[in-house]
Amino acid sequence: MQMSALEEHNNSLLHKEALRLQTASKDKIVVDKPIYVKTLMSKSAGSIVEGALKRDPNEIEFIQSVQESVHALERVIAKILSNYVNIMERLLEPERMIVFRVPWIDDRGETHVNRGFRVQFNQALGPCRGGIRFHPSMNLSIAKFLGFQQTLKNALSPYKLGGASGGSDFDPKGRSDNELMRFCQSFMDEMYRYMGPDKDLPSEEVGVGTREMGYLFGQYRRLAGQFQGSFTGPRIYWATSSLRTEASGYGVVYFARLMLADMNKEIKGLRCVVSGCGKIAMHVVEKLIACGAHPVTVSDSKGYLVDDDGFDYMKLAFLREIKSQQRSLRDYSKTYARAKYFDEVKPWNERCDVAFPCASQNEVDQADAINLVNAGCRLLVEGSNMPCTAEAVDVFRKANVLIAPAIAAGAGGVSCCGEIEVLRESNSMQWSAEDFESRLQEALKQTYEKALKAANDFGYQKESPEALLHGATIAAFLNIAQAMTDQGCV
The missing domain is CATH 3.40.50.720 (NAD(P)-binding Rossmann-like Domain)
Known part of the structure; x- marks a missing residue:
């Protein structure tokens, strides 16, 4: 009988692990096969993973994040089967994937071309928020995995935010300020039409700091002709x-x-x-x-x-x-x-x-x-x-x-941006270091308690290693799933 794509993928992973275990020393911890490839995965959960594998067989990082999340949601899928399988299948297909070229000229006058990405994964809860990464390893699989993770992270926060991610395979190391500026401006020449406070606001990620965000925002403002502030919210300073x-x-x-x-x-x-x-x-x-x-x-x-x-x-x-x-x-x-x-x-x-x-x-x-x-x-x-x-x-x-x-x-950044939006709406930009510490700690406490409650609701003991791992994903997914259900098949 011919094996399915999921079974072939699982067998390959199990074979690789068996080779590793043969070399493990006897006084070290030895483990059996990884959780996410166990054949005990339910038929419905397995069908979701298999569908993702068939659609995107070469996107290693994205498939890994899908497998981990589906495993965490097995009890949810089993409890409310048909509706949640459908929701999960829709969630795993990003709403929008933008891939584009980024031409730029270095200080010697030589032309280079990089590839740019932005994956607006899900906006059921609100406008997208998520990082921009500049790194040679950046590709569509990584952009999708980061966007999916950001969607779950944002869904755990008390704020109405969707998830996105993106960036470029551009390497900022060793580049001058002028080269960085020209690259960021070229990147934003394509991206600006998809950006905005009610659409998608990027944030810092690997290879992108305050300088790069400033260049990106400056070009966005020039092209869009509007939007006051900055991408990650007004720059509120304390202790510089x-x-x-x-x-x-x-x-x-x-x-x-x-x-x-x-x-x-x-x-x-x-x-x-x-x-x-x-x-x-x-x-x-x-x-x-x-x-x-x-x-x-x-x-x-x-x-x-x-x-x-x-x-x-x-x-x-x-x-x-x-x-x-x-x-x-x-x-x-x-x-x-x-x-x-x-x-x-x-x-x-x-x-x-x-x-x-x-x-x-x-x-x-x-x-x-x-x-x-x-x-x-x-x-x-x-x-x-x-x-x-x-x-x-x-x-x-x-x-x-x-x-x-x-x-x-890692939800601290999301919470901070959410609090900034609240302050902006109330026309109050006063925020001391003590206020910041207090608000951040309270936001993380709420996230922690929400994850543990979701774990408990689906039978995971608080002391179990799976409690937070699965509880966080369950709480985030249920929040998104409710919004997607309310809004119909869109």
């Missing part, structure tokens, strides 16, 4: 920083504190490993320091830096200086002799209590997960989108390591 940038990283730490409180623990004094050295990673480290934790690592594409003495504010400022000058993290160890930089490896074998992956998707694989468990990790808080492979998640589940999913833990 815009709130939107801090919110995502700070929120990740606040979410970790909520989880630890339910474990009768506090974050103070805990040894924490952090990956990445971008905006989110740096603000995670900053807030960990403020909370009295002991952050010891950051990483880049070449390796990772560990300082067993822990980072403090002075060391963090030095790290930011290194990053702003586009120097290697290795330079840190030249100033702080006890620190070490390791080439071509990730920080997941370092002893730790809590792990904060904040670099990129799939940065924690099965071997990394085994290393983390054996290094003492009891909690993993996702700062980046889908940082763990399905095999890694299965390792953590079997070792009873709790995971805070990115769609919940």
